[in-house]
Amino acid sequence: MDVPATLKPVQKPTSDAQTHNGAELLIKTLADLGVDTIFGYPGGAVLPIYDALFNNHDLKHVLVRHEQAGVHAADGYSRSTGKPGVVLATSGPGATNTVTGIATAMMDSIPLVVLSGQVPTSVIGNDAFQEADIVGITRPITKQNYLVRDVNNLESVLREAFHIATHGRPGPVLVDMPKDMLNSRAKFKGTKDVDIPSFKPTIHGHQPQIAKAARMLSEAKRPLIYVGGGAILGEAWKEVTEFAERLNIPVTTTLMGLGAFPESKPQSVGMLGMHGTWYANMAMTECDVLLAVGARFDDRVTGRLNGFSQNSRKIHIDIDPSCIGKNVDVEVPIVGDVKRVIPAIDKLATPPQISEWWDTIHTWKKEHPLVVPKADDQIYPQHMIKMISEITEGNAIVVTDVGQHQMWAAQHYQYNHPRSWITSGGLGTMGFGFPAAMGAAMACPDRDVVCITGDGGFQMLTCELATAVEYKIPVKIAIMNNACLGMVRQWQQLFFDNRTSYSVFGSNNPDFVKMADAYGMIGMRATNPKEMREVLEKGMAIKDAPVLMDFSVVKEENCYPMVPSGAALFEMVESDEECKK
Amino acid sequence: MTKDYRHTLSVLVKHNLNTLSRIIGIFSAKGFELASVTFASEADPGMARVTITTYGDEKTVEQINKHLHNVVDVLKVTDLTHKKCIERELAIIKVSTAKVGRPEIMLIAQAFKAKVIDITSDKLALEVTGNTDKVDAMIEVLKPYGIAEMSRSGSVALKREFQGAVNIN
Ligand SMILES: Cc1ncc(C[n+]2csc(CCOP(=O)(O)OP(=O)(O)O)c2C)c(N)n1
Numbered sequence: 001m002d003v004p005a006t007l008k009p010v011q012k013p014t015s016d017a018q019t020h021n022g023a024e025l026l027i028k029t030l031a032d033l034g035v036d037t038i039f040g041y042p043g044g045a046v047l048p049i050y051d052a053l054f055n056n057h058d059l060k061h062v063l064v065r066h067e068q069a070g071v072h073a074a075d076g077y078s079r080s081t082g083k084p085g086v087v088l089a090t091s092g093p094g095a096t097n098t099v100t101g102i103a104t105a106m107m108d109s110i111p112l113v114v115l116s117g118q119v120p121t122s123v124i125g126n127d128a129f130q131e132a133d134i135v136g137i138t139r140p141i142t143k144q145n146y147l148v149r150d151v152n153n154l155e156s157v158l159r160e161a162f163h164i165a166t167h168g169r170p171g172p173v174l175v176d177m178p179k180d181m182l183n184s185r186a187k188f189k190g191t192k193d194v195d196i197p198s199f200k201p202t203i204h205g206h207q208p209q210i211a212k213a214a215r216m217l218s219e220a221k222r223p224l225i226y227v228g229g230g231a232i233l234g235e236a237w238k239e240v241t242e243f244a245e246r247l248n249i250p251v252t253t254t255l256m257g258l259g260a261f262p263e264s265k266p267q268s269v270g271m272l273g274m275h276g277t278w279y280a281n282m283a284m285t286e287c288d289v290l291l292a293v294g295a296r297f298d299d300r301v302t303g304r305l306n307g308f309s310q311n312s313r314k315i316h317i318d319i320d321p322s323c324i325g326k327n328v329d330v331e332v333p334i335v336g337d338v339k340r341v342i343p344a345i346d347k348l349a350t351p352p353q354i355s356e357w358w359d360t361i362h363t364w365k366k367e368h369p370l371v372v373p374k375a376d377d378q379i380y381p382q383h384m385i386k387m388i389s390e391i392t393e394g395n396a397i398v399v400t401d402v403g404q405h406q407m408w409a410a411q412h413y414q415y416n417h418p419r420s421w422i423t424s425g426g427l428g429t430m431g432f433g434f435p436a437a438m439g440a441a442m443a444c445p446d447r448d449v450v451c452i453t454g455d456g457g458f459q460m461l462t463c464e465l466a467t468a469v470e471y472k473i474p475v476k477i478a479i480m481n482n483a484c485l486g487m488v489r490q491w492q493q494l495f496f497d498n499r500t501s502y503s504v505f506g507s508n509n510p511d512f513v514k515m516a517d518a519y520g521m522i523g524m525r526a527t528n529p530k531e532m533r534e535v536l537e538k539g540m541a542i543k544d545a546p547v548l549m550d551f552s553v554v555k556e557e558n559c560y561p562m563v564p565s566g567a568a569l570f571e572m573v574e575s576d577e578e579c580k581k
Numbered sequence: 582m583t584k585d586y587r588h589t590l591s592v593l594v595k596h597n598l599n600t601l602s603r604i605i606g607i608f609s610a611k612g613f614e615l616a617s618v619t620f621a622s623e624a625d626p627g628m629a630r631v632t633i634t635t636y637g638d639e640k641t642v643e644q645i646n647k648h649l650h651n652v653v654d655v656l657k658v659t660d661l662t663h664k665k666c667i668e669r670e671l672a673i674i675k676v677s678t679a680k681v682g683r684p685e686i687m688l689i690a691q692a693f694k695a696k697v698i699d700i701t702s703d704k705l706a707l708e709v710t711g712n713t714d715k716v717d718a719m720i721e722v723l724k725p726y727g728i729a730e731m732s733r734s735g736s737v738a739l740k741r742e743f744q745g746a747v748n749i750n
Contacts, residue, residue, distance in 0.1 A: 321651075322647035322650075325643065
């Protein structure tokens with residue numbers, strides 16, 4: 001287009017108040033989107049961003065020591081607050097290091113925005129130094145991902161990325177940014193509205209289905225509400241709690257749903273599934289009407305499918321239609337936001353007459369409580385969790401790694417608050433716990449954050465001790481030290497004739513207390529219940545710095561109840577002896 | 582278990598390769614069957630249509646449908662299986678004329694309204710268009726003569742505007 005020379009805008013190549021380079025635009029947009037903290041690690045491709053972060057006061061950047069930990073930290077930040085977590089990594093190895101973290105978030109539907117650097121557009125596809133096709137690599141583990149070639153699209157892509165990560169069923173979104181794009185200039189538009197015609201999640205449930213669900217629940221003889229992580233993600237804990245209390249229907253939660261319904265309430269039957277309570281698994285087996293709320297009938301919950309809740313009519317509320325009818329046939333599917341659908345059912349339902357059902361459940365509870373070993377002069381894992389629950393009065397944010405300690409922490413801590421239980425449920429990622437706890441502690445400075453971890457999983461990302469010390473992140477690391485990969489050892493004992501192949505560390509573990517000392521933080525050890533109490537009381541009192549507590553626990557203890565893989569829920573076993581049969 | 586059927590899904594998407602990869606990825610990651618897939622621009626700029634044929638029971642195809650919907654850049658998924666639709670596939674088939682000579686092959690071509698598009702000393706190249714059943718049928722008939730090479734386009738399909746009872750094929 002020909003424009004008279006006098007009307008042409010004057011081209012200022014640099015430091016133009018009207019335009020910003022991609023890196024500045026990125027920071028400006030993040031701040032505009034309400035992002036206050038990002039977890040990152042620098043490298044060549046993202047140097048323009050680090051330059052823009054230098055002396056920047058809009059955003060807090062936390063320098064982690066490994067990009068995987070950065071993603072887990074952002075994940076913990078998100079799980080504890082509901083806000084999206086943000087990560088920054090350089091191209092190539094930086095980006096590939098984020099993969100496990102992204103997959104972890106994807107499996108648990110956690111909203112994250114992962115920002116990766118990329119080689120300049122002119123050399124993309126040339127096997128340039130530190131080039132990796134991260135958009136291709138992360139395609140199956142992101143909800144959406146982008147390569148931004150044109151700086152003029154950067155702001156709108158970022159807004160779209162945050163929108164997609166946080167709406168509908170949440171999930172991670174990756175934005176890949178070539179270095180030359182980060183150096184090119186464009187205007188900041190500040191248009192907040194995001195409209196993606198192809199992305200319109202269903203929020204309100206189908207009214208006739210809602211009415212049918214209400215009728216089924218009102219007429220049920222043995223109803224059960226089965227609450228999953230969707231009730232936490234959808235912030236529907238208040239609605240679920242009021243509903244279950246008013247109708248006086250028993251509630252079980254999944255591993256991901258812990259905290260969505262207070263376990264102190266009489267309606268709670270605790271967690272179900274592979275290491276769920278006897279009574280929750282039996283209630284699931286025997287119920288006649290099942291209301292699934294933001295849960296996905298995962299194989300760790302259902303056990304053998306043809307033995308799963310055979311006589312129940314099933315209602316399933318989920319925001320993601322692909323979760324409904326995937327593993328288990330459902331009579332009443334309701335696609336929608338649980339926060340809207342539950343009150344809609346509540347309006348139409350009347351409390352069912354179920355005193356006999358309650359009698360049955362109370363009998364189960366009495367006859368098959370959670371197994372806790374008798375106290376002696378050793379630390380039993382279950383006692384360790386119970387003591388943490390007691391000393392924190394059930395008010396801490398508990399973050400775990402993966403293994404036996406995770407299951408005991410799920411069973412024996414009493415969860416009464418949402419967003420207070422953070423664990424990698426879907427992917428089961430060892431190494432998740434400690435960095436996720438850092439993220440939660442940074443996001444929630446007013447809460448106690450306890451990281452209950454195994455000696456195996458903790459060693460996967462111990463580099464983050466440096467981060468915790470540098471930023472004085474007051475996370476309480478409680479290592480359940482059984483000198484082995486406990487959950488692997490348990491399976492080998494029970495299903496492989498006790499051939500403990502490569503699962504026992506024995507004396508090859510480091511001295512964790514000395515390790516803490518090397519990083520300049522407080523470390524304490526306890527080998528008996530008395531020391532445990534002292535260590536925990538001292539440790540929990542530290543509010544301005546990280547602390548590491550190493551608890552030597554009984555090594556051979558196994559986690560029960562357990563539904564052996566391939567068994568039905570009602571075939572769960574409660575002890576080693578029973579398992580041998 | 583319901584029976585496995587051939588399903589034709591017409592998927593309207595934003596035109597970018599990431600979307601196409603995501604759609605194909607659903608089939609490889611979840612283990613769904615993918616019989617054919619076509620991808621081409623729509624009249625509307627920036628849009629494209631993916632036509633997929635797959636085999637599965639009703640439940641599987643419902644899952645495929647839902648997963649396709651979950652792809653952010655997918656605007657619309659239409660399952661044409663139980664609808665009246667216009668479906669076409671094109672195939673180019675090189676048949677050997679060594680055994681029986683050209684006339685017999687050309688007779689078959691005629692019966693299927695196929696065109697001869699290339700002739701060499703020992704082969705004929707035929708172009709056939711029709712619904713997938715017709716293309717399948719012609720291939721079956723030609724097999725005994727020796728098919729040297731062939732290339733099929735995969736189905737493209739659209740819903741018929743008129744969904745009443747007619748049969749113009
Ligand atoms: C990254 C990763 N690798 C391997 C596994 C398999 N795995 C599951 S539990 C477990 C043992 C964990 O041992 P530890 O961290 O000591 O915890 P414990 O079971 O003893 O409480 C292993 C190896 C995993 N979940 N994640």
